[in-house]
Amino acid sequence: MTATIDLQKxxxxxxxxxxxxxxxxxxxxxxxxxxxxxxxxxxxxxxFDNQGSAYADQCTVISAVGWVVGFWFxxxxxxxxxxxxxxxxxxxxxxxxxxxxxxxxxxxxxxxTDHKVVGVQYLVLAxxxxxxxxxxxxxxxxxxxxxxxxxxxxxxxxxxxSLHGMLMIISLIIAVAGPWGNFVMPIQCGxxxxxxPRLNALSxxxxxxxAVPLLTTLFIGGIQDxxxxxxxxxxxxxxxxxxxxxxxxxxxxxxxxxxxNTVCTIMTMRTTGMSLxxxxxxxxxxxxxxxxxxxxxxFFATAMTMTIxxxxxxxxxxxxxxxxxxxxxxxxFWLMGHPEVYVILIPAVGALxxxxxxxxxxxxxxxxxxxxxxxxxxxxxxxxxxxHMFTTGWAPQLGGPFMLTTELISIPTGIIFLVAVGTIWRxxxxxxxxxxxLMGFIANFIIGGVTGIYLSDIPVDNTMHGTxxxxxxxxxxxxxxxxxGAIGAVYFWFPKISGRFxxxxxxxxxxxxxxxxxxxxxxxxxxxxxxxxxxxxxxYQPIFExxxxxxxxxxxxxxxxxxxxxxxxxxxxxxxxxxxxxxxxSKTLEWLVPTPxxxxxxxxxxxxxxxxxxxxxxxxxxx
Amino acid sequence: xxxxxxxxxADHGHHEAxxxxxxxxxxxxxxFIVGDVIMLASFLFTYLYLRGTNTGNGWMTYLEGDTSAANxxxxxxxxxxxxxxxxxxxxxxVLSAAVIWFGxxxxxxxxxxxxxFSLIASLGAILALAATVLTxxxxxxxxxxxxxxxxxxxxxxxxxxxxGSAEILLNxxxxxxxxxxxFLGFGLxxxxxxxxxxxxxxxxxxxxxxxxxxxxxALGSVITAAVTSLVNK
Numbered sequence: 074m075t076a077t078i079d080l081q082k083x084x085x086x087x088x089x090x091x092x093x094x095x096x097x098x099x100x101x102x103x104x105x106x107x108x109x110x111x112x113x114x115x116x117x118x119x120x121f122d123n124q125g126s127a128y129a130d131q132c133t134v135i136s137a138v139g140w141v142v143g144f145w146f147x148x149x150x151x152x153x154x155x156x157x158x159x160x161x162x163x164x165x166x167x168x169x170x171x172x173x174x175x176x177x178x179x180x181x182x183x184x185x186t187d188h189k190v191v192g193v194q195y196l197v198l199a200x201x202x203x204x205x206x207x208x209x210x211x212x213x214x215x216x217x218x219x220x221x222x223x224x225x226x227x228x229x230x231x232x233x234x235s236l237h238g239m240l241m242i243i244s245l246i247i248a249v250a251g252p253w254g255n256f257v258m259p260i261q262c263g264x265x266x267x268x269x270p271r272l273n274a275l276s277x278x279x280x281x282x283x284a285v286p287l288l289t290t291l292f293i294g295g296i297q298d299x300x301x302x303x304x305x306x307x308x309x310x311x312x313x314x315x316x317x318x319x320x321x322x323x324x325x326x327x328x329x330x331x332x333x334n335t336v337c338t339i340m341t342m343r344t345t346g347m348s349l350x351x352x353x354x355x356x357x358x359x360x361x362x363x364x365x366x367x368x369x370x371x372f373f374a375t376a377m378t379m380t381i382x383x384x385x386x387x388x389x390x391x392x393x394x395x396x397x398x399x400x401x402x403x404x405x406f407w408l409m410g411h412p413e414v415y416v417i418l419i420p421a422v423g424a425l426x427x428x429x430x431x432x433x434x435x436x437x438x439x440x441x442x443x444x445x446x447x448x449x450x451x452x453x454x455x456x457x458x459x460x461h462m463f464t465t466g467w468a469p470q471l472g473g474p475f476m477l478t479t480e481l482i483s484i485p486t487g488i489i490f491l492v493a494v495g496t497i498w499r500x501x502x503x504x505x506x507x508x509x510x511l512m513g514f515i516a517n518f519i520i521g522g523v524t525g526i527y528l529s530d531i532p533v534d535n536t537m538h539g540t541x542x543x544x545x546x547x548x549x550x551x552x553x554x555x556x557x558g559a560i561g562a563v564y565f566w567f568p569k570i571s572g573r574f575x576x577x578x579x580x581x582x583x584x585x586x587x588x589x590x591x592x593x594x595x596x597x598x599x600x601x602x603x604x605x606x607x608x609x610x611x612x613y614q615p616i617f618e619x620x621x622x623x624x625x626x627x628x629x630x631x632x633x634x635x636x637x638x639x640x641x642x643x644x645x646x647x648x649x650x651x652x653x654x655x656x657x658x659s660k661t662l663e664w665l666v667p668t669p670x671x672x673x674x675x676x677x678x679x680x681x682x683x684x685x686x687x688x689x690x691x692x693x694x695x696x
Numbered sequence: 697x698x699x700x701x702x703x704x705x706a707d708h709g710h711h712e713a714x715x716x717x718x719x720x721x722x723x724x725x726x727x728f729i730v731g732d733v734i735m736l737a738s739f740l741f742t743y744l745y746l747r748g749t750n751t752g753n754g755w756m757t758y759l760e761g762d763t764s765a766a767n768x769x770x771x772x773x774x775x776x777x778x779x780x781x782x783x784x785x786x787x788x789x790v791l792s793a794a795v796i797w798f799g800x801x802x803x804x805x806x807x808x809x810x811x812x813f814s815l816i817a818s819l820g821a822i823l824a825l826a827a828t829v830l831t832x833x834x835x836x837x838x839x840x841x842x843x844x845x846x847x848x849x850x851x852x853x854x855x856x857x858x859x860g861s862a863e864i865l866l867n868x869x870x871x872x873x874x875x876x877x878x879f880l881g882f883g884l885x886x887x888x889x890x891x892x893x894x895x896x897x898x899x900x901x902x903x904x905x906x907x908x909x910x911x912x913x914a915l916g917s918v919i920t921a922a923v924t925s926l927v928n929k
Contacts, residue, residue, distance in 0.1 A: 158883040160890040268720050333727040341720040367731055375738040379865065388861035389754075390742065396754030396858030401745055405738065 094152050095170060099182045102148035102278070106285070109143020110136045130385035133293065133312045137286045137319035144282045149184040153271050172270070174672060184278060186270035189670055191277050192256025193570055196563070198280060199248045200639070203556075205288065206240035207635060209233045214594075214628040217621050222611050230611035232295025232313070239287065239300045239317070242413070243324055245551060246366075247280060248559040249420040253566055254335060254359045260663040261353045263344025263681065265673040268337035272330050279327035287320035289313075299609055301410070304391030304402035308383045315384060318377040325374040328366045328416075335363030346681030353661045353685045354430075354437055357444050358423020362416050365451045369412035376405035400467045407458035414550070415454045419447050421558030422489055425511045428565050429493050431659045432508035433500025436686040443492040449485030453478055463531050464538045472531050479529035486522055490515065501689075505657075506580035510561030513588045517553025521546060524599070539609075542602025545595040552631070553591045560587075560638060567642070568656045572668045573649030579641040586634030593627030661685045714898045725905045729912045736916050739869055740923055743862040747927055756859040756929060774857050776928045777837060785830045785870070786914075786921045792823035792877065793907075793914035800903040803888075803895050813903065814888035820910070821881025828874040835867045859928070866920055873913045880906045 113136035121131050145151050156163065163171070172187045173180030180190050213233050216223050222230065255277075259267055267273045290296055294311030307314055339352070339360045352360075379390040379402075389395030391402050430437045437443060459468065459475040493515055502508065524546040527533050537543060560583075567575050601620040606613055613621065655664040662685075666674055747755055756774040799816030838860050856864065884906055887893045893903055 158879065158886065160887045160892050162892060269724060329728075329731050333724055333731070336727055337720055337724045341716075341723055367727065368734060371731055371735040372738050375735060375742065379742065379861075382861065382864065386856075386864070388856045388864055389858055390746070390861050390865075392855075393751045394754070395758060395855050395861075396746060396751050396756075397861065398746070398749050398751045400749070401742060404745070405742070408738075 094149055097147060097149035097152075097184065098179075099148065099281075102144045102281075105147025106140045106144035106282070109139035109141075109146070111139070112143075113137070113139025127385045127387065129312050130315050130381075133315040134319060134381055134385050137289075137316045140286060141279075141282045141319065141323050144285070145278070148278050150275050150278055171274075172266075172672060184274045186266070186274050187672060188255045188259050188267045188270065188273060189570070191267075191273050192252045192254075194277050195247055195251030195255055195280075196570075198277070198284075199244050199251055199559075200642075202240055202244035202284060203248065203635075204639075206237050206244055207632065209237035209240065211628060211632055213237060214625045216611065217613070218625040219618060219622070220612055220615050225611075227611040228297055229295065231297035231299070231609070232291060234609060235296045235299050235302070235317075236287070236290060237300075239321075241551065242300065242417070243280070243283070243287070245417045245555050245559070246328065246413070248417075248555070249424055249562055250331070250335075250359060250362055250416075251277070251280075253355065253424060253562055254331075254363070254420060256570060257566055257663045258335070258356050258359045259338055259342070260666060260670065260674050261356045261661050262339055262342055263347050263662055263675070263679050264338060264342035265675060265678075267334050268342055269334050272334050276327045276331035276334065279323055279330070283320045283323035283327065285320075286316035286323070290317045290320075301406060302380070303406075304380065304383070304399045305393075307380050307402070308391055315381065318381050321377045322374045325370045325377075328370045332363040332367035332370075335359050336367070339363075344678045344681060346679075348681075350441070351681055351684045354426045354440065354443055355420070355423040358419045358426075358447060361447045361451050362419040362423075365412050365419070365454065366416045368455065369409045369416060372405050372409040373413075376402060376409070379405075400462075400465065403462050403465060403467065404458070407461045408455075410461065411458045412451070412454045414547075415450050417555050418550070419450065421514075421555045421562070422447065424562035424565070425514055425558045426489075426493060426496065427661070428507045428511050428561055429496040430686045430688065431565075431657050432503045432505060432511075433497045434503065434688045435496055435500040436684075436688060438492050438495030438498070440684070440686065442488055446485040446488035446492065449488070450482060453482040453485065457482060460529055460534070463534045476529055476531055480526060483522065483526050490519070490522075505564075506575065506577055506584065507561045507565040509581065509584050510557050510564060513584060513591075514554050514557040514561065516588075517549050517557060517591060520595075521549030521554055524549065537602060539607055540602040541598050541606045541608050544608050545598035545602060548595050548598070549591070553595070557587070563638075563642070565657070566663075567645070568652035569654075569663055569668055569670070571646050571649065572652060573645050574652045574656065575645045575649060576641050579637055579644075583634045583637040583641060586630055586637060588634075590627045590630030590632075590634055593630060594624045595627070597621075597623035597627065660687060718898050718901045721901065721905060722908075725908050729909060732912065732916075736869070736920070739862075739865055740920065742865060743923065744927065746858040746862055751858070754857060756857055758855075758857055774859060776859075777834060777863055777924070779925050781830060781834050781837070782921050782925065785827050785834065786917045788823055788827040788830060789874070789917045790914045792820045792827065792881075793910045795823060796820040796881065796903075796907050796910045800900065800907045803893070803900045803903055806895055811889070813893065814885045817881050817885040817888060817903070821878045821885065824874050824877040824881055828871060828878065831867055831871045831874060835864065835871070838863055838867075863924070866924065870917060870920065873916070877910055877913060880909070 114132055117128070117132045117135055121128055153163075168186075170176075171185065173183065173185040173190055176183070176185075180187070181194060185191065185194075212225070213230070216225055216230060216233075225233065255267065255273065259265070290313035293316065294313045296302065296307075296313045296317050297310050298306040298314070302314070302317070339356055343352070379388070382388040383390050383392065383397075389397040391397045391399055393399070426437060426443060456478045457475060459471055460479045462468075463472055463475075493511070497508075497511075524542070528537060528543060528546060564575050564580055567573070597620040601617050601624070602608075604617065604620070606617045606620075652668070654666070654668040657664065662679065663670075665679075756776075758774065795816060799813050799820065802816065803813040838856070884893055884903055887902070893899055
């Protein structure tokens with residue numbers, strides 16, 4: 074009885090008090106963000122020349138910054154630094170409150186430091202952003218169903234195209250690394266949380282802070298310069314470019330914080346016996362992806378800072394008439410841009426290799442080679458950026474070396490294929506939905522990868538660059554491979570976060586719709602490109618109509634597949650079949666803890682005595 | 697990693713040893729510094745790239761654009777920013793880093809050094825603020841030499857050359873870093889005065905992490921000043 078009363082008192086103490094800071098949530102974040110944006114919009118009246126041509130740019134830049142800072146303040150992200158400054162350290166009760174203890178579903182709307190809550194928040198956020206990007210994709214494809222512009226004019230079409238590209242890039246960066254790099258990875262390491270829980274929450278809510286100015290671009294004139302926002306067009310386009318640039322810089326802050334947190338967690342929080350050669354392959358993928366992001370993303374922030382300065386402060390980084398050059402932008406952008414492809418891809422590959430070993434009931438084929446393959450991809454990815462610039466005239470003498478490094482990257486990529494195929498080869502295949510998505514990934518990524526090798530050759534690139542062939546190539550990589558990996562990961566780990574299975578039948582329907590849709594859409598797009606159809610155009614010659622009609626039909630099939638999976642997630646979360654803690658009889662740690670996972674994951678930290686993939690071997694053979 | 701591996705207790709309770717937490721935070725600060733190193737590298741790449749390409753011979757040269765002036769269209773050569781002021785900023789920044797480093801060593805070597813460390817951290821922060829003021833002066837001096845283009849009959853717009861642009865980027869970054877240093881320095885001083893940073897146990901570790909970052913900022917300022925002093929015209 075005494076113990077019960079004490080417990081109630083403790084809960085009451087943890088759930089009440091704390092004043093203003095404990096009342097902050099997503100709603101207050103929005104309110105303070107809007108206040109910050111309005112202040113940022115009206116304050117420049119007092120400081121800047123409102124007759125100047127850059128005045129509108131200055132107002133929108135400061136307004137977007139005001140939104141981000143206001144949102145951070147309103148959600149509670151700035152409380153930590155200022156409490157540190159003033160010497161008001163958090164008590165244990167504060168930390169438990171921040172971790173969402175005894176707060177039920179409310180914690181999903183707060184600056185919650187529990188890595189599992191952050192993982193679920195990331196999952197929902199990624200789906201929202203993918204949905205927004207997907208809607209734009211459907212508008213684009215609908216407009217392209219026949220020659221001529223239809224329900225949108227060319228400027229709006231360009232804005233849709235640009236925003237679709239960046240939304241998809243951001244949502245795919247977070248689609249696997251966000252939910253599962255947060256929910257699963259710390260448990261796989263045997264850790265009780267991420268290394269820096271408050272920074273973890275910061276990385277999540279900073280993406281939310283970035284998403285708003287990004288989406289706002291559509292309502293203030295949009296951006297017409299494509300997702301690559303090449304300079305000097307980016308200096309000349311409308312004021313939407315300012316909020317776009319602030320959104321990117323904000324997103325880079327998020328990825329940097331997340332990268333530091335991921336690497337630190339894996340390097341310093343592994344439980345006893347969890348040596349690097351016993352790490353689950355998804356954790357290795359998170360480590361390599363996080364480190365690569367830490368290298369690549371600062372270039373993007375620098376490039377966007379220069380864009381803002383050129384637009385609003387009179388600098389000339391990209392204006393040739395004052396000593397600048399557009400090549401500077403292209404170098405900075407692609408120094409980020411190509412590694413970023415692998416920041417997106419590697420976590421998805423890691424998740425799929427987990428699926429391969431669990432559903433083949435076999436150890437991962439050549440575990441160390443898989444790690445070497447991912448590390449090789451990451452290492453080479455920083456040496457290939459100029460293959461995106463073969464046709465620009467920049468440093469033609471470097472074309473050969475960059476062609477070579479680009480072709481070399483197919484070797485570690487091929488190794489990953491071999492590992493995946495070698496793992497399922499002669500395995501005792503358990504054909505559940507996650508494995509089916511892996512099969513789809515293998516098929517699609519072969520097409521995306523091989524066409525990438527074609528494009529790495531300068532003669533082919535000179536012909537195909539700027540055509541729909543390139544668009545089809547990278548959509549096979551991003552949609553056919555990464556998105557398939559992300560969805561496969563959802564089907565695999567959903568039972569751990571919800572305690573329920575995703576419906577198997579709906580999962581298969583979703584897969585086949587998506588798989589067929591990808592082939593219809595992007596094979597037709599390859600043909601459009603081979604016939605010479607340029608990309609980024611709102612209209613086209615009638616000779617391209619047939620393949621565009623086919624691509625549009627395919628896009629609607631993909632959309633149907635995505636909607637089936639979305640419905641599956643919503644329905645199964647509410648009333649799916651209970652799964653228990655380890656429905657796949659997996660051996661990695663996340664499956665060996667209860668479902669729902671307790672606040673600090675482990676009552677007693679485990680000691681690891683064998684590698685994680687001893688399927689088909691005698692129990693305890695490595696113990 | 698079979699289920700029977702979760703059988704042994706690796707620790708006792710949910711609280712980690714301070715050494716473990718300190719090691720994690722140390723790696724964290726180093727990784728943030730790595731991110732900052734890449735950022736500075738991208739800034740210096742920008743500076744050197746623009747200098748190297750010198751598009752249209754416009755690195756430091758502009759054409760006089762004031763239609764009302766007699767010398768309209770005449771090439772004007774921009775002046776290099778004051779090297780003396782540049783190195784003065786570096787000197788103050790390096791001095792502030794030395795002060796913080798000394799303070800941290802002092803703190804770790806004494807049983808009760810928190811009070812004096814508070815003063816030393818305040819001094820470091822004040823020096824960072826002084827460097828901030830000098831950097832603002834340097835940024836303002838860029839305006840003394842900038843050209844302006846005529847965009848319309850009544851609207852004169854300032855346009856910096858590539859050199860001026862790159863200097864704005866570097867000095868702006870320096871300014872941001874110095875403000876962060878001042879924040880950290882005063883924060884350490886307040887925390888030391890409350891006994892939250894002291895020589896006890898590992899309570900000095902925050903001073904050490906701040907010192908890592910401070911020294912990196914000072915080193916970055918030296919590298920930046922060396923590059924902009926040696927490669928400019």
